[in-house]
Amino acid sequence: MSSEQRERQRLDISRHAVRLFAAQGVAATSGEDIARAAGVSERTLWRHFRTKESCVEPLLTQVIDAFRATLRTWPPGVELTEHLRDAYRPVLDSSSDADIEAVHAVVRLTRHEPALRAVYLVLGERAEDSFAEALAERAGLPSDGFEIRSQAAAMSAVFKVATDHLAHDTADTGLTPGVLHRHHEQLAGALSLVTRGLSEKQQG
Structure with a gap:
């Protein structure tokens, strides 16, 4: 195989x-x-x-991969908030509508299922490492430095909270344009504080 x-x-x-x-x-x-x-x-x-x-990992990983891909394509000289609004979708482009709902169903289940929540949190820790690599590459700083690790940890926390809220908001309506727009704005607003200074570092 x-x-x-x-x-x-x-x-x-x-x-x-x-x-x-x-x-x-x-x-x-x-x-x-x-x-x-x-x-x-x-x-x-x-x-x-x-x-x-752990059977839920492949679906949950799609959410993390989608955000990581957005970070990797963050253009020079563009604020992350602007890039997120233009390019970010909370699942991979190849994901079906059924997969999107399945991902959100898993996230909703983690609120009441401790074992699933443990899997979710472990994946979040792994995501933090990949976020640090993307931020370090952009800023020209070591990925294990305090500033980058702190920003990656904060970014991971913001991402998780935003994903939790998105899963809750889609429970009845699915991923409508209005829900997606609100998710973009919430995520972009919170991340603007986390990534403050990265553009200046890159341009400096």
């Missing part, structure tokens, strides 16, 4: 796991249930994932 096929299978398992978790709760869902729904053996399931809760 190629790496691309492996990732597709992981994502498919993730979709089925989220559907089952949302329908019947994490405690009532077994690895066997997820494997059966995804049409794979339990052995295959456990080869891909450490625990049943």
Whole structure:
């Protein structure tokens, strides 16, 4: 199996796991249930994932990857807030509408499912490292320096809160243009404080 096929299978398992978790709760869902729904053996399931809760990782990672991609394409001389309004979408462009809703369903579940929340928080810590790399590259500073690490940590916190609010706001209406606009404005406004000075450093 190629790496691309492996990732597709992981994502498919993730979709089925989220559907089952949302329908019947994490405690009532077994690895066997997820494997059966995804049409794979339990052995295959456990080869891909450490625990049943970690099955949500591929979907949640799409949110982080989308924001990281936006940071990577942040043009010189442009404020991040402006770039976010123009370029950021809270999931990858390749994501289907069903995947978008599944991602938000997972985030909503983390409020009441401690095991899923633990997975969510671990992914957030990993995201912080990638945010630091992007900020360091832009500012011409070491990625392990205090200033960059502090900004990356603050950015990760803002991103999580904004994502939590977006998931809550889409519970009844889905990702409407109005909801997306509000998400952009909330995220851009908060991040303008976090990234203050980065443009000046790059231009200096």
